[in-house]
Amino acid sequence: MLSRLLLSRLSLTRRLSLFFTLVATSVVLGLGGLFMTAADRHFIELDRSVLQDKRHLIDDILASANSAEDLRWRLSEALNHHHGLFARVTTPTGQTLFQTEGFPEPDRWLLPEHETLLHALTREQHGQRQYRTQQFRAQAQYAPEAPLVITLAMDTIHHRHFLDDLLRTFAVYALAAILVSGLLGWAAVYYGLAPLRAIKAHAAAVTAQRLQACMPVQAVPAEMADLAQTLNQMLERLQDDFRRLSEFASDLAHELRTPISNMLTQTQVTLATPRANAAYRDILASNAEELQRLARMVADMLFLAKTERGVDLPHKERFMAADEAQALLDFYEAVADDKGIRLTVQGNGSIEGDRLMFRRALSNLLSNALRHAPAGSHVRIMVAERPVGTEVSVENTGEDIDPEVLPRLFDRFYRADPARAHPISDGAGLGLAITKAIVEAHGGRASVKSAQGVTCFSLVFPHSGE
Numbered sequence: 211m212l213s214r215l216l217l218s219r220l221s222l223t224r225r226l227s228l229f230f231t232l233v234a235t236s237v238v239l240g241l242g243g244l245f246m247t248a249a250d251r252h253f254i255e256l257d258r259s260v261l262q263d264k265r266h267l268i269d270d271i272l273a274s275a276n277s278a279e280d281l282r283w284r285l286s287e288a289l290n291h292h293h294g295l296f297a298r299v300t301t302p303t304g305q306t307l308f309q310t311e312g313f314p315e316p317d318r319w320l321l322p323e324h325e326t327l328l329h330a331l332t333r334e335q336h337g338q339r340q341y342r343t344q345q346f347r348a349q350a351q352y353a354p355e356a357p358l359v360i361t362l363a364m365d366t367i368h369h370r371h372f373l374d375d376l377l378r379t380f381a382v383y384a385l386a387a388i389l390v391s392g393l394l395g396w397a398a399v400y401y402g403l404a405p406l407r408a409i410k411a412h413a414a415a416v417t418a419q420r421l422q423a424c425m426p427v428q429a430v431p432a433e434m435a436d437l438a439q440t441l442n443q444m445l446e447r448l449q450d451d452f453r454r455l456s457e458f459a460s461d462l463a464h465e466l467r468t469p470i471s472n473m474l475t476q477t478q479v480t481l482a483t484p485r486a487n488a489a490y491r492d493i494l495a496s497n498a499e500e501l502q503r504l505a506r507m508v509a510d511m512l513f514l515a516k517t518e519r520g521v522d523l524p525h526k527e528r529f530m531a532a533d534e535a536q537a538l539l540d541f542y543e544a545v546a547d548d549k550g551i552r553l554t555v556q557g558n559g560s561i562e563g564d565r566l567m568f569r570r571a572l573s574n575l576l577s578n579a580l581r582h583a584p585a586g587s588h589v590r591i592m593v594a595e596r597p598v599g600t601e602v603s604v605e606n607t608g609e610d611i612d613p614e615v616l617p618r619l620f621d622r623f624y625r626a627d628p629a630r631a632h633p634i635s636d637g638a639g640l641g642l643a644i645t646k647a648i649v650e651a652h653g654g655r656a657s658v659k660s661a662q663g664v665t666c667f668s669l670v671f672p673h674s675g676e
Contacts (some may be wrong), residue, residue, distance in 0.1 A: 225397050230395030231388060238387050242380045249376065253369040257342040261362050264295065265346060268360055272350045282308045283352060294365035296341075299358050307358065314341055314363055342366050405430035409438055416445065447657055459613075466507075469500045513644060525564050531602050532558035535591045542576055550586045554608045557593040559600035562674045571648040574600065574641040576665045579606035582665070599654060599672035611660035619658055621644040645669070 220228070246572050254457070267288055275281035281299070285308045289297050299308040341363040412424050424445070425438035473496075480493045532555050539553045546553050561568060572591070579589045583606040592603045611619070622643040644655040645667075654671045 223396065223403060226399040227392060227396040230399070231392035234391030234395070235388050238384045238391075242384055246373065246377065246380070249373060251364070253373075254342075256370075257364055257366065257629075258344075259285070260295075261342065261344045261364060264289070264297070264362055265344070265360070268297070268299075268362075272348050272358070275350055275352060277352050278307055278350075281352075294368070296363040296365075298361045300361075301358060302356055314339070335540055338351075338621055340370065342365050393573050405434050409434070409441065414443065459596075466504065469504055473497050473500050507640065511640070514648070523565065526562065527565060528562045529565050529568075530558055531568075531593045531600055531671075532562050534565065535572060535593065535602070538569060538573055538576055539591070541573075542580060545580055548590070549580070549583070550589045551580060551583055553591075555591045555593070559593045559595045559602075561602075561652075563671060563672045565652070567648045568671075571645040571669060572604070574645045574667075575604040578641060578667075579604050582606065582608050584608055596670065599670050601668055601670045603666050603668040605666040607662060608664055608665060610663060611658075611665060613660075616658055616660060620656060642667075 268285070271281065271284045271288060275284055276529045285297065285299065289310055296310045296313045297308070298306060298310070298313050300306050343361065343363045345359065345361045347357040347359055409425055409430065412426065415424070418507065425441045427435055427438045427442065430438055476493060476496065480490065535555045539555060542553065577590070578587070583589055587607045589604070589606045592601075592605065594601050594603075624642055642656075649656045649669045649671065652671050654669060655667050656667070658665070658667045660666070
């Protein structure tokens with residue numbers, strides 16, 4: 211647990227450098243271990259070959275010896291001049307017939323597991339020295355009925371000196387290789403992460419006044435290009451949201467300033483001189499109307515803020531769009547009759563969503579159509595099932611809308627004629643924005659087209675599961 215905590219506090223450069231050093235250490239030590247094992251096995255095979263040659267030599271001498279004296283003389287001539295090689299010949303009763311000078315008496319026999327002393331290539335310990343030994347039986351020509359026991363021993367001190375020198379050399383090399391590998395690993399990681407530091411520097415330079423995409427996508431490796439691209443896309447979204455927020459704050463200040471200024475001026479003028487009670491009532495009634503409009507504006511802004519954060523439709527149900535449209539036509543029938551406008555509903559289709567929110571969106575489009583449709587014209591609500599969902603359209607005749615204006619009709623506080631006064635019936639310029647927000651909360655989309663004297667607003671509500 212403590213090691214994990216300490217590791218988590220290390221920087222990415224140090225972590226990767228440490229990992230690279232550990233890998234290099236494992237590889238170097240592993241290769242060194244394999245090399246030392248192979249060298250030791252090589253010396254074992256050399257010793258085995260030498261002892262086998264001496265065994266064959268002794269077999270030949272035994273095969274040609276005429277007596278014990280002759281055997282001792284022949285063995286002395288053949289073996290006493292070999293440095294580091296020792297031999298002893300004993301009878302089955304343990305009597306020594308021949309022994310080279312300095313023959314080591316082992317402190318213990320170092321036998322491999324499951325091996326017996328006879329015929330095995332073994333090691334024996336004599337003080338601080340080790341010997342490679344082999345023991346076997348052979349028959350002398352002069353006494354074939356009594357096999358002799360021959361013990362051969364080879365001093366391996368020169369092999370040990372070589373392996374010790376090799377081990378020291380390897381230790382120095384391994385230490386140097388590990389240090390160099392660690393430094394090279396750190397350099398590789400440090401310079402490999404340079405593009406990440408460049409991205410960090412660019413990110414640190416981002417401010418509220420400087421949100422444009424600035425991450426170096428082309429200047430970083432392919433592994434970091436996706437990260438840079440994602441950050442640029444995030445900055446673009448933030449810039450767009452920040453722009454919309456700034457515009458919203460500016461529009462909101464403009465919309466609130468006018469009615470508040472009007473009420474303040476009117477109230478100050480009224481209080482400047484004494485007036486009749488009826489005049490005060492008229493001023494208060496006018497102020498009440500402005501306050502009602504401000505209250506509706508605030509409520510609409512709160513609704514937009516809620517939908518932009520994403521809402522779960524609280525009362526989701528399946529209903530028929532034509533039934534809700536007909537209920538709205540009954541509500542607007544009196545307004546339509548005053549202007550001589552005919553209202554109709556065509557087609558039908560099911561929608562899964564919030565019934566009240568749907569009515570509010572459609573009501574905004576219907577009131578907007580009635581406001582701009584000429585007297586004696588026809589306003590139609592058309593419902594149709596499409597492959598992508600149920601489409602609800604509100605169509606009215608009248609003057610074409612400027613194509614440059616169409617894309618901005620669903621913006622908050624936008625009006626085609628900003629200079630005109632807007633009485634209560636005109637609203638605050640939030641109706642279409644609310645309509646769009648409601649449709650998008652259902653996962654759909656809103657659109658508008660205007661040509662040849664016909665303006666049509668369309669809302670598409672996707673089928674369930676799309």
